[in-house]
Amino acid sequence: MTEKEWVIEAEGLTRRFKKVTAVDGLDLRVARGEIFGLLGPDGAGKTTTIRMLCAIMDPDAGAARVAGFDTVRQPEEIKKRIGYMAQQFSLYGDLTVLENLVFFADIFGVGREERKERIAALLAFARLTEFQDRRAAHLSGGMQKKLALACTLIHRPEVIFLDEPTTGVDPVSRREFWDILTELHLEGVTLFVSTPYMDEAERCSRIALMFEGQVIVCDSPEHIRGLVEGKLLELRPDRLRDASHLLQALPQVLEVQVYGDLLHVFVRDVDAGRAAVETALGQAGIRVEALRLTRPRMEQAFISLIRRRQK
Ligand SMILES: Nc1ncnc2c1ncn2[C@@H]1O[C@H](COP(=O)(O)OP(=O)(O)O)[C@@H](O)[C@H]1O
Ligand SMILES: [Mg+2]
Numbered sequence: 001m002t003e004k005e006w007v008i009e010a011e012g013l014t015r016r017f018k019k020v021t022a023v024d025g026l027d028l029r030v031a032r033g034e035i036f037g038l039l040g041p042d043g044a045g046k047t048t049t050i051r052m053l054c055a056i057m058d059p060d061a062g063a064a065r066v067a068g069f070d071t072v073r074q075p076e077e078i079k080k081r082i083g084y085m086a087q088q089f090s091l092y093g094d095l096t097v098l099e100n101l102v103f104f105a106d107i108f109g110v111g112r113e114e115r116k117e118r119i120a121a122l123l124a125f126a127r128l129t130e131f132q133d134r135r136a137a138h139l140s141g142g143m144q145k146k147l148a149l150a151c152t153l154i155h156r157p158e159v160i161f162l163d164e165p166t167t168g169v170d171p172v173s174r175r176e177f178w179d180i181l182t183e184l185h186l187e188g189v190t191l192f193v194s195t196p197y198m199d200e201a202e203r204c205s206r207i208a209l210m211f212e213g214q215v216i217v218c219d220s221p222e223h224i225r226g227l228v229e230g231k232l233l234e235l236r237p238d239r240l241r242d243a244s245h246l247l248q249a250l251p252q253v254l255e256v257q258v259y260g261d262l263l264h265v266f267v268r269d270v271d272a273g274r275a276a277v278e279t280a281l282g283q284a285g286i287r288v289e290a291l292r293l294t295r296p297r298m299e300q301a302f303i304s305l306i307r308r309r310q311k
Pocket of ligand 2: 046047048087163164
């Protein structure tokens with residue numbers, strides 16, 4: 001076994017804004033070639049973390065190394081080796097797709113000979129070849145994200161940071177964007193992606209769940225699902241709120257979560273739990289449709305882990 005090569009290493013990384021500790025003693029390591037997901041709700045500290053790792057913002061405490069360089073002492077070395085797609089990235093709306101790529105090639109000093117081939121490849125890669133003469137402002141949201149990604153890749157970075165690249169994009173474009181990220185991953189690029197969407201976390205090799213500036217857990221998606229205590233029953237009762245209150249109070253039930261018209265009930269033991277649930281609801285005259293055992297999904301794992309922490 002060869003030693004893992006850590007491309008991103010953070011220790012005790014901390015950043016405060018007045019009273020808010022946006023990032024609070026973050027420890028993190030990402031190996032070369034991973035797709036690493038930073039998952040958390042708004043305000044969790046994802047953007048602040050990424051800015052510090054990209055050497056755009058200094059930490060108040062702690063340190064980080066990216067591609068082997070210290071973010072505070074060697075920011076220029078890092079900037080040459082990484083790509084950063086900000087949450088509010090800016091393309092030039094008046095420039096065409098092609099002109100935007102040329103512009104970024106200039107900024108990153110990509111030579112004349114190299115750039116023609118590279119731009120053609122990136123256009124194909126981002127599925128934008130036939131739109132190369134369209135102004136960026138006239139592209140759909142999903143296409144703008146792909147163009148921003150292509151611009152981020154113009155200098156062939158070894159690590160790319162993407163801050164919520166699919167937020168606000170329709171589901172089909174989101175999937176396509178992730179297909180493109182997967183292709184990059186297969187080429188060996190290290191990807192560090194933040195997202196508020198739990199389903200996207202499933203496409204990462206490892207994820208860190210971030211909440212209030214801290215990493216609650218960092219592991220593979222599978223392991224995180226496995227951390228959720230108990231077994232999960234899913235049911236659709238006709239009186240959702242009554243059923244939820246009632247079940248919460250049962251000793252066999254660990255936790256109840258509401259999803260639309262569904263209840264997700266974590267029980268310690270499937271048979272005893274199911275029996276207790278059926279009896280309690282039956283006695284209260286609550287009718288149940290579709291009671292079944294199911295596998296916890298990412299959002300259930302996440303909510304459950306945060307709740308347990310707050311207890
Ligand atoms: N420049 C800033 N000035 C003051 N507070 C900030 C600043 N940037 C972020 N914060 C605060 O830090 C916390 C984390 O923000 P952020 O890193 O943007 O989280 P996320 O990207 O996960 O939504 C939030 O409470 C936010 O209000
Ligand atoms: Mg953010």
